[in-house]
Amino acid sequence: MxxxxxxxxxxxxxxxxxxxxxxxxxxxxxxxxxxxxxxxRSMKWYYTPALGADLSQGYEDFIKHDDxxxxxxxxxxxxxxxxxxxxxxxxxxxxxxxxxMMTKIMAVPFDNRDGFEMNATLYRGAIFIExxxxxxxxxxxxxxxxxxxxxxxxxxxxxxxxxxxxxxxxPWGETSRDYIENRDSHVTNNKEQYCSVVRTGIGKxxxxxxxxxDAIWDSKPNPTYVELKTxxxxxxxxxxxxxxxxxxKWWIQSFLLGVPKIIVGFRSPDGILTKVEEIKxxxxxxxxxxxxxxxxxxxxxxxxxxxxxxxxxxxxxxxxVWRIRSAPKSNFIEVFQVEQVGHGNxxxxxxxxxxxxxxxxxxxxxxxxxxTPGVLEGG
Ligand code: A3P
Ligand code: MG
Numbered sequence: 001m002x003x004x005x006x007x008x009x010x011x012x013x014x015x016x017x018x019x020x021x022x023x024x025x026x027x028x029x030x031x032x033x034x035x036x037x038x039x040x041r042s043m044k045w046y047y048t049p050a051l052g053a054d055l056s057q058g059y060e061d062f063i064k065h066d067d068x069x070x071x072x073x074x075x076x077x078x079x080x081x082x083x084x085x086x087x088x089x090x091x092x093x094x095x096x097x098x099x100x101m102m103t104k105i106m107a108v109p110f111d112n113r114d115g116f117e118m119n120a121t122l123y124r125g126a127i128f129i130e131x132x133x134x135x136x137x138x139x140x141x142x143x144x145x146x147x148x149x150x151x152x153x154x155x156x157x158x159x160x161x162x163x164x165x166x167x168x169x170x171p172w173g174e175t176s177r178d179y180i181e182n183r184d185s186h187v188t189n190n191k192e193q194y195c196s197v198v199r200t201g202i203g204k205x206x207x208x209x210x211x212x213x214d215a216i217w218d219s220k221p222n223p224t225y226v227e228l229k230t231x232x233x234x235x236x237x238x239x240x241x242x243x244x245x246x247x248x249k250w251w252i253q254s255f256l257l258g259v260p261k262i263i264v265g266f267r268s269p270d271g272i273l274t275k276v277e278e279i280k281x282x283x284x285x286x287x288x289x290x291x292x293x294x295x296x297x298x299x300x301x302x303x304x305x306x307x308x309x310x311x312x313x314x315x316x317x318x319x320x321v322w323r324i325r326s327a328p329k330s331n332f333i334e335v336f337q338v339e340q341v342g343h344g345n346x347x348x349x350x351x352x353x354x355x356x357x358x359x360x361x362x363x364x365x366x367x368x369x370x371x372t373p374g375v376l377e378g379g
Contacts, residue, residue: 002336003315005308007326009109009300016302022200022209022258025091026083028075034065034191036075038082042194044167046215046226046263047175048276053165053184055158055230055271062157063189068140070133070345073098076210077351079197090124090358091208093199095309097129099211099256106252106305108326108333110296111245114139115328120335121343122316124355128346129324150270157188162230162265162273164188167215196225196257203306205313211257225259227281233266233274241295244288248296251284255298308333319343 029042076098084090104116117135121128144152165183168175197210214228229250234243250262259281266275279287285298312335316322321339326332343352 002334004332004334005311006332007108007112007304008331009297009304012109012300012303012307013297014299014303016299017203017306019302020201022198022256024196024198024258026079026197028079028195028197028210030075030191030193030195032063032189032192034193036078038079040194042192043213044163044169044194044215045171045175046166046217046228047168047172047180049162049165049265049273050184051273051275053273055161055165055265055267055273056154057184058161058186058188059154059157061187062160063187063191065191068133068137072345072348073128073130074348075195076197077348079195079210080208081351081354083197084354084358088358088361090355091199092206093126093208094205094313095127095129095207097207097209098131099209099253101129101131102207102209102256102305103249103252104326105308105333106256106301107248109300109304110248112326112329112331115326115330116324117326118324119338119344119346120312120316120322120324121346122319123343123347123352127312127316128343130346132323154271158267158271159230160188160190163214163228165273166228166263166265166276171218198257200256200258202302203310205306205309207309209256211253213257213259217261224261225257226261226263227254227259228263228265230265230267232269241293244291244293244295247284247288248301250279251281251298252301254281321346 026038027040027043029037029040031037031042073096076096080091080096101118108116117132118129119132120130146152148155164186168180168183193212195210196213197208199206199208201207213225215226216223217226227250229246231243231246232239234240254260254262262279262281264277264279265273266277267273288294288296312324315335318337320337320341321344323334323336323338325334327334
């Protein structure tokens with residue numbers, strides 16, 4: 001049985017309900033070897049990069065994370081366990097996933113060019129969604145075959161290089177001038193990441209999402225998160241259309257984690273950093289509308305995601321593994337069961353063992369609570 005949910009944008013027009021502000025409740029880091037640590041040790045501070053930098057510099061020394069390995073939801077689940085050990089109760093989310101999955105879902109009414117595949121499972125009242133790694137690998141390989149003047153790998157490096165050029169590992173006051181001035185010669189390493197885990201709501205669903213945060217903007221007492229992006233200098237009308245599409249992805253990504261500011265590094269066609277601009281995340285949907293020829297609408301993205309998640313919760317009601325799929329250029333999302341029992345590799349043993357332990361502890365507490373009057377009677 002395959003269930004289908006329509007994705008045409010015209011079905012979801014209208015002002016969206018006010019959305020709850022995402023609230024961070026935990027964070028974790030991957031160190032330079034991509035080893036997991038709870039907490040913010042890999043967090044970076046934003047500090048304006050020098051213009052004129054060559055984003056290709058150091059490409060040969062790039063320490064690149066092998067993203068063909070399937071990491072499932074492991075780090076996110078470990079972080080949730082850590083949090084629940086402190087609160088001694090399970091989180092209340094209906095949906096648990098990476099920010100990247102929610103971004104694909106929210107964007108689909110306006111961007112179904114590439115399609116996507118995810119795996120989902122229902123565990124103790126919540127739906128856990130991971131990327132289907134096989135599909136991701138296959139689409140990456142297809143992308144590698146696109147021909148372009150500058151190799152795809154180099155262009156991808158530019159984005160990470162921009163992060164190296166724009167961040168420092170400690171606040172400005174604690175960082176030497178020497179460090180800041182020599183950022184162009186620092187090795188770029190994308191194994192290192194800082195990730196925020198938030199609780200947020202879309203429509204009637206409470207969702208827990210984890211995602212990478214590039215840097216913080218040091219304005220005490222409330223430092224804010226910033227997202228770093230690169231983009232070619234728009235020159236023609238066609239570029240502008242692409243830029244609008246990029247803005248949609250940037251807005252969704254940042255909106256989901258509650259990142260209020262995006263720093264854009266504009267570059268020449270051959271990767272020289274020419275300009276840096278700040279964009280307030282909140283202003284993007286309006287900005288795109290006011291520029292005319294709008295290719296997307298933020299309200300539609302939110303309305304669609306709210307309706308889809310609600311439908312998904314009514315559809316995935318038994319255990320097993322489910323596939324969530326949107327084929328390239330289709331105008332629906334398909335959901336069907338691929339395994340009848342268990343949870344595939346979506347839920348870790350660590351997470352299950354913890355939840356069992358938690359419910360046993362809970363049962364013991366309630367039994368004791370029930371017994372208390374009896375004890376009093378006896379005494
Ligand atoms: P840009 O976003 O500046 O192009 P993110 O901004 O999401 O943290 O990603 C950092 C960089 O990773 C991107 O820089 C880009 O270089 C690379 N990247 C992210 N997602 C990608 C994708 N789907 N395909 C290719 N490169 C990607
Ligand atoms: Mg970024």
